[in-house]
Amino acid sequence: MTPSSTRGTFAMVFMVVYAVAYAIAVENNYALFTYHPATGEFGPLVQAAREGPAMYWYGWMTSAAIAASIAAGIASSLPHGVQRFWSGWSWAFPIAAMVLFGYLLRGFFMR
C-alpha cells in the first residue's frame, strides 16, 4: 500500500469512527475526563457536578478521538485498505451524526 493510500485510509476511517464514537460518547456520557469550570479542576472519567456544573464535552471529544485513532491505525495497516473503503462513508457518517444530534436535541426547539 502506498503512503498516500495509507493516509487516505487513516483519514477516512478516522472520520467515520470519530463521528460514531462521538455520538455514542455523548449519548452514553463516556467522557474520558470531566472539567469543573467553577474550580478549574479536571477529574478522570465521568464525575458529578460539584461547586457548579461539570463539563464533559472535552472528555467526549478525547474519547472519540482515541477510539477513532485506534480504528484508523488498524484499518490503515491492513493491505488494500483504501480500495475497500467507499469514500462516501466518510461524509455520510458525520452528516448522519449531525442529523442525529438535531433529533436528540429537538426538545430545546419544541418548548
Add this chain to the structure above:
Amino acid sequence: MTTLLLIIHGLLAVALLGVVTHQAIGVLLPAAKAPASFLDRMRSVSASSYVTAVVVLYIGTAILGAVIYPEYRLGVRVVLEQLALSKANGAFELKEHFAAIGLGMLPAYAFFWRQPLDEKYARARAVTTATLAFIVWWSFFVGHILNNIRGFGS
C-alpha cells in the same frame, strides 16, 4: 482576558467563514466561463488553495472556543436557562456538537484536497467542504446571536 479571547475567536471565525465559503462556492458552483461579474469571480477561485487556511483557522477557532467555553457555561448558559431561552440554549448545544464533528472531519477533508486532485474523490471533496461550511456558518450565527443575548463581561 475572556473578552479579548472572545474577540480573537470571533475574528478567526470571520476569516474562516470567508475562506470556507469561497472554497465551497468554488467547488459546488464552479464558473464555466471567464469571470466577468463579482459572482463569477467568486465561483472561479482556485478552491484547492484554501485547504491549509481552512484547517489552520478551524483548529485555531476551535481551540479558542474551547478555552472560553467554561466562561459561557458558568456565565451565559445559566442565564439562558433562567430566562427560559431554550431555543438559544439548544442552538449552542448543536454548535458544540457540530464543531466537534467538524474537527474529526479535518484529516479526511485535507486528504480529499491533496494535490494532484483525485477525480474519484470529487464528490467527497464537495460534500465535506459544504458540510464544513455549514458547520462554520451555524457556529458563527449561533455565537453571534448568543453574544447579542448576553455578551461576556455583561
